[in-house]
Amino acid sequence: MSSKASVEIWHTILKYAISVPIFLDVEFIQARGIDQYSYQYPYWQAERIRNTLRRVCHAWSGFLKLYDHRFIRIDDVIHKRVPLTALPSAIRIDLEWIGNCSCAEYCNSVGDIYWDEMQDVWMGALCKYDTYPWKLEIIGGCYGREHMHALGPLVPNLRVMVSQEWGVIFAFGRIISDVGNPLGPQLSMSMCAAANLGTIHMTDPDLSMKISITSGEFPSLRHLIIDVDDMQEPFEQWEFHTFLQYIGPQLRTFHYRYQIHVESLDSSLWSILPNVESIQLPFRWTLSDIPKGHPLKRVQVAAWRILDHFNEESTWDSALSLHCPLSSQRKLSYARDVAWRYLLFEHPSFSLCIWSYFEDNDAHLEDVHGDTLFQYIIFLIKAFWKQPHRTYCRTPSYH
Numbered sequence: 001m002s003s004k005a006s007v008e009i010w011h012t013i014l015k016y017a018i019s020v021p022i023f024l025d026v027e028f029i030q031a032r033g034i035d036q037y038s039y040q041y042p043y044w045q046a047e048r049i050r051n052t053l054r055r056v057c058h059a060w061s062g063f064l065k066l067y068d069h070r071f072i073r074i075d076d077v078i079h080k081r082v083p084l085t086a087l088p089s090a091i092r093i094d095l096e097w098i099g100n101c102s103c104a105e106y107c108n109s110v111g112d113i114y115w116d117e118m119q120d121v122w123m124g125a126l127c128k129y130d131t132y133p134w135k136l137e138i139i140g141g142c143y144g145r146e147h148m149h150a151l152g153p154l155v156p157n158l159r160v161m162v163s164q165e166w167g168v169i170f171a172f173g174r175i176i177s178d179v180g181n182p183l184g185p186q187l188s189m190s191m192c193a194a195a196n197l198g199t200i201h202m203t204d205p206d207l208s209m210k211i212s213i214t215s216g217e218f219p220s221l222r223h224l225i226i227d228v229d230d231m232q233e234p235f236e237q238w239e240f241h242t243f244l245q246y247i248g249p250q251l252r253t254f255h256y257r258y259q260i261h262v263e264s265l266d267s268s269l270w271s272i273l274p275n276v277e278s279i280q281l282p283f284r285w286t287l288s289d290i291p292k293g294h295p296l297k298r299v300q301v302a303a304w305r306i307l308d309h310f311n312e313e314s315t316w317d318s319a320l321s322l323h324c325p326l327s328s329q330r331k332l333s334y335a336r337d338v339a340w341r342y343l344l345f346e347h348p349s350f351s352l353c354i355w356s357y358f359e360d361n362d363a364h365l366e367d368v369h370g371d372t373l374f375q376y377i378i379f380l381i382k383a384f385w386k387q388p389h390r391t392y393c394r395t396p397s398y399h
């Protein structure tokens with residue numbers, strides 16, 4: 001490219017160079033599952049590139065400085081690694097306690113110093129910078145319902161909420177869920193705070209599943225992921241049918257992550273979710289359950305839950321046939337919600353079992369990163385030959 005390229009073109013190139021796919025994407029779920037959304041590596045890699053490019057010249061440095069602190073872990077603010085003043089510039093904030101710190105000042109002190117500091121930082125920033133133009137679009141983690149309420153003024157800009165207790169999200173939708181008395185749709189519409197919230201990943205759904213939500217409360221909601229702790233009692237199918245009956249038609253993604261059921265799917269779910277393109281269900285179902293013309297394209301498979309639930313090799317094949325609906329008549333794409341790296345090294349027999357099951361049925365299967373087993377093996381071979389000092393017993397971590 002000519003050195004006389006316009007400033008606008010250079011800005012476009014620089015923005016492309018520091019872009020962070022998926023992690024800062026507000027429509028990530030169409031391409032990947034929720035687990036990969038918490039994978040921070042692409043962000044820190046982009047930050048290394050940004051810092052390198054800033055050293056090229058003063059003009060680049062000035063331009064790229066505008067992209068400081070796109071993602072902030074509140075844990076870093078508490079530990080004074082990131083200044084409090086940076087919070088309004090973050091597109092994504094993570095409220096989770098990282099938990100692997102041995103510092104005496106906050107994490108290993110007597111009493112609740114860490115959480116007191118968390119309150120000072122989080123509530124302090126929301127109050128101190130309440131008139132600032134915050135850029136926050138994505139929030140991960142929940143710091144107690146009473147503290148999340150203070151986020152209210154920023155909610156109109158929120159596009160994604162990850163790992164949230166349902167009570168918090170209800171509060172933003174302005175539903176009086178605690179008393180089982182949802183506001184009428186008309187009133188809710190006028191009070192709706194979460195107008196742009198398109199993706200919700202909900203944990204700890206509790207009994208509020210027994211009431212319905214309406215499109216008036218979450219007019220932009222398209223992607224709903226419900227993660228239920230395997231220690232909890234399963235929901236009855238009618239409970240989440242009730243929960244979804246109004247919001248269901250606007251959803252494009254519905255992932256209900258729970259341990260495997262042997263219960264058959266109530267096929268009326270398909271009429272409650274007539275536009276869903278990506279689904280995860282814990283129930284036993286077949287492709288013939290889906291009405292003709294339904295737009296479903298992608299099925300997420302909770303492979304490791306099959307592994308946990310059916311712990312004998314002899315039962316894996318039958319479990320897969322019950323919980324991974326395959327058919328040559330209807331081609332769907334399948335994605336596991338863990339990485340090959342994890343399953344292949346932790347459970348090699350099951351990995352090969354699930355791979356051969358999909359291969360025998362001529363169905364496409366990828367992992368949480370979007371790789372087929374072949375692609376992952378090629379990646380491993382390349383990585384192996386690139387190592388200057390190769391070792392033969394290195395076991396990769398979860399991701």
Ligand SMILES: [Zn+2]
Pocket residue numbers: 079101102103104106107108
């Ligand atoms: Zn610490």
